[in-house]
Amino acid sequence: MHSPLSRRLAEIVGGAHVLTGAECAPYVVEGRTPECAVFPGSREDIAAVLGVAADSGTPVMPWGGGTGMALGSPPAHPGLVLGLRRLGRLLEHEPGDLTATVEAGMTLEAFQAELSRRGQWLSLDPPQAARATLGGILASNASGPRRHLYGTARDLLIGITMVLADGAIVRGGGKVVKNVAGYDLPKLAVGSFGTLGVIVEATVKLRPRPDCDRLVVARFSTLAEAGQAARAVMASDLIPSALDVVDGEGLRALDGEGAPGGAALLVGVDGIAEQVEWQCEEVGRLLKDCGLAGVRVLDGTERDEAWRAVGEMPQRAFTDATAGMKWGVLPTQVAELIARAGAVASQRGLRAAFVAHAGLGIISAVLDAAGADAEQVACTLGEWRALVNGSGGHALVEWAPLAVKERIAVWDTPGPDSRIMRQLKAELDPRGILNPGRFLGGI
Amino acid sequence: MAHGTALEPPQGAGGPTARVPAPWEMGPLALHGHDVDGVNRCVHCGLCLASCPTFSLLGTEMDSPRGRIVLIKSLAEGRIELSDSTRAHLDLCLGCRACETVCPSGVPYGQLIEAARAEIERRHPGGPVRRLFRWLNFAVLLPHPRLLGLAATGLRCYQVSGLQRVLRASGLLRLLPGPLAAWEPLLPRLPPAAARAPLPEVTHAEGQRRARVGLLTGCIQQVAFGTQNRATARVLARNGAEVLAPRAQSCCGALHAHAGEDGLARDLARRTIEAFEAAGVDQVIANTSGCGAHMKSYGMLLASDPAWRARAARFAARVRDVSEFLCQEPLRGPLQPVARTVTYHDPCHVIHGQKIRKEPRALLAQIPGLRVVELSEADWCCGSAGTYNLTQPEMAQRLQERKIAHIRATGAEAVVTANPGCIIQIAQGLQATGAPTRVMHIVELLDEAYR
């Protein structure tokens, strides 16, 4: 039951903070159960844990809220889970500086609640805020619709503290909003999936909460019209905070089976009341020429519910949803690629739903696998990837059953720049103990 | 440079440079008596770089204002010798002074480059042919209106007799040494004798007299662009100026100063001051950019001459570009409509030398029916730059082509400007591309509106 490894870990963090055997059930990844799950209470303890792992050559999987653990190539060895839940405090919030420093294990929802008491927020709205932690959001570069105006983690993170594989506790960036001293290590941490170091603390830029925040839902009878509408908004004077397109299947997932389908454009607008009102009206005026079939303006909990549903649509679209992809393409390609990918799926008799940050060219594609075998799913995903890569974009399998992942690579074929990525990994984690084998190019 | 503090500048692998006296060991910097202490106002910020036409085309910092200042400073400090390459970089400067307009530190660049040019002339007077040629130009023709008039008659004969056409067709011109072959096509086509005749000494004001002004009729201007002088006098008179053109005036010396002939430049400045003082005018008007800017700097030019310092400063304060003068009051009507689309090119020594940007545009705006379109890079040198198109034909041509491309992009029927040098350069460039666009001095357009 208690391996030598877990005993050594218990010496560091205390027995109460080490789980083994069946207790590790919540930490199963891709069907593999970790040797143990350990929950250090300090960065020094994390350094010590990593030392133990390095000594025994045990892979370490940093774990925040667990919302993004399906992402990445399946781990070769389960190793140990390093949970950050005990590092969950808000360390510093100075409203006058519009900055806050927070431990990696704090959930986004708890963090936003604290900030909101002083009239501020972190302008990052990925799905599952109640479970997702700051560290996990940064490591997986998770984002939401408001990235259209406010950017992603890379734009908001100004300082980071990481524990490297050799136990070194290193800081990059700082606590001030503008800083070019030294290399921009925060950028390296964002989206690194815990392969370079364990994020333990972050300092982020904040914004004042807007006076007013609304969601304009514009409906169209076709996806092409919605795509055209998105481009019209981009080419206008409007400054929306979000600009999402949802296709017909996506709408059915949101509205329930039997809903009319078509497509929708979701335009977020925030700011002071006068700005928001003008933008809501302007959206209506502008989209009349694009075949607008109906428009609703949502506010309050109705707005929040709608955004939450859109964010979680990929996971909820189909009762038997099997695989999700994330594509990055040019904004002008969004509607056409969705249409073509939809056709690819239906040719194989599969249903697919799409939601896109249309102004940025980020598309979430989800496949309904009801009645399909892994081979069929993998082939469809492969065709999608070829389509996206062929348009100059990139395609990532965000989640899929192990059987599918065995048939299709999670990541695109790495480019020549992956040589530098491998060198970075070799420099910072020479023994390869941090999330080995799960990242691009086998890192 | 050694600092005994936390920061130590590293030594370049190029090896330590020759021992330079510490800055505090030096007095005000000068090149053979020409004050170049203005180099110390340069803080090396580099904001001038992109405004410099030669730097923009070449990308080499020796051909930028900041780089040339480093060269001039190093020459004055004795850190470098006047090598051929240094000379070439200083010679390549247009002297357009666009850098002065953007310089936040107020480096007197025009003054610095003139001092450097004088130094170059002193150290490298060239062979006997060059010296003879310069002597003919600067000491004989330019200062003596009558001799210049005779030469003009000769040139006019060459141009109208058919000799020019024959020579051009024969290809013999290509046998001319060095840049002379490039000069030939730039020679302005001279007008008939009547237009080259001097202006009447007095042109009376029409309506209520508002000022008594002297007009600098100029050296080349007089023989090549007499019509512009006549138009200037008419437009000034229509606007209440009594216009005097003193016979005693000659060249203002601008070409000399720009070419490093500083001794002659001072002599001519004194003669010009005397001539206009004797005429008793309130203001002195120039319709050529280099002359206006140069006369405005007489105070500086003669600052080291105690007998002339105050007189020169007084004179300089009275100099006005013709646009500047006309803009002091609204144009007196009636102006006839001119239905034409035009664009405006800023001569360097109007916009940068005299900081006159708004006035010509304000004048154009008063002409009924005229449509004015903005010219991109309007404030860039056209490559004429005094005698630059003669001494640096290759760079001048690149700038000319750039200017012509911008002009053609406007679709204007005419380019309006305010300097004969620019007019020649632009007209020649337009002709080479076969564009029908006309080039006019702003006073000619105003004169037309007064017809």
Place this chain on the structure above:
Amino acid sequence: MPALTEARKKSLRREMEALLGPGAVLSDPDELMVYESDGLTLFRALADFVVFPLTAEHVAALVRLAQREGLPFVARGAGTGLSGGCLPAEGGLVISLMRMNRVLEVDYDNQLAVVEPGLVNLHLSWAVGARGFYYAPDPSSQQACTIGGNIANNSGGPHTLKYGVTTNHVLGLEVVLPDGEIVWLGGKTRDPQGYDLTGIFVGSEGTFGIATKIVLRILRQPQAVRTVLAVFNEIDQASEAVSAIIARGLIPAAMEMIDQLTIQAVEDAFGCGYPRDAAAALLIEMDGLAAGMDEQAARVIAACRETGAREVRLARDEAERQLLWKGRKSAFGAYGRISPAYLVMDGVIPRTRLPYVLRRVNEIVAGYGLRVGNVFHAGDGNLHPNILYDPRKPGEEQRVVAAGGEILKVCAEVGGSISGEHGIGLEKRDYMPLIFSEADLGCMARVKRAFNPTGLCNPGKIFPSRKGCAEAGFASRPHPIEEAGLAQRF
């Protein structure tokens, strides 16, 4: 590194001329001298060659040649940098990118542009301006500085308060790696897979390679702009106004502070309409939708009045706005009118600490018997104390450097940084231990080694010199960055 022999130099020159064509290789000492400094004249270093490539392939060939010869190399743009970052600290090759200055592609629908590194920052906004777009990062030197230099330094500017710095506007880069391979980092699409190499490259001060193509976001010009000048009799009031505006839930596009000494220099230079007797002025700009703009301006004006502004003025028209900005953007150069030299500092502090730090800055500089002018990005807390001095007076340069060091210490003490936008370069490398531990720097050294294993790409920058390590107590044992072959020994 031993100096090159004359014969070797000649043959290298011939080789590079064969590659680049005539007129693209400088080796005349008088010409090299012009390249011995950037915008900071405190440091000088001579190159062996200055070369002018036209293509990425040229750059790659030059880099391979440098590696073959063991010659250090460094890229240079307009040389307007303020930290000695583009100086050939150990000689070798200066690769000037000024002849690679084209806008290669503009995709208005996708709101991006592909440009070469030698393009002048402002020229991009000119190029896309006719279609109603602009490039947001606007360093004060934008009329001259290049996009490539902006990439190296992750340059900021007044409008970064709302729009972010260079890195927030770069989507992808074609770079020549230090071993001469040409690769793309990122591209035209968002969220490329793998590590954010674009993100780490931007701001690496030319130590990770040389960018040869740059994909940038371009933004639509805002519908409306309002510019407010608030004049204060006390500098503390101006500092408090900055926080008061933020407290009202506003993030203006820019919020710049200019103190009395600077106002006077600027007024001498351009007569921009700042009152000469004010202790400080705030230049505050809001932009965005026309709707609600008046209310935003009203909130800003109210905040300024409440904190004691004696005069608050809204720029009447574009001409007045441009004039106010001209004063702000030309301030550094304008010090040339009141002092033969100045050293500009670039510390950053949390903006709530402005009143304290500004007082300390003035005390420190006065303590050295010097004068200081402050003109800075108050909204970001990015200070620019400009210490005026006369290099012709013995000892002044040393006192300036010492005073600058003390100012940076104060910035570090209040939780700030030693550079907000100018970079570390040669100038501030020995101050790095003020804000980074040995482990932090060791991590950065490892990152550097991943890109630049031979260290020949822009050596001598960012990392503390041996002396700096010793002062920080780092050098009692072999330092990790030294082991990595990255520490520069002088």
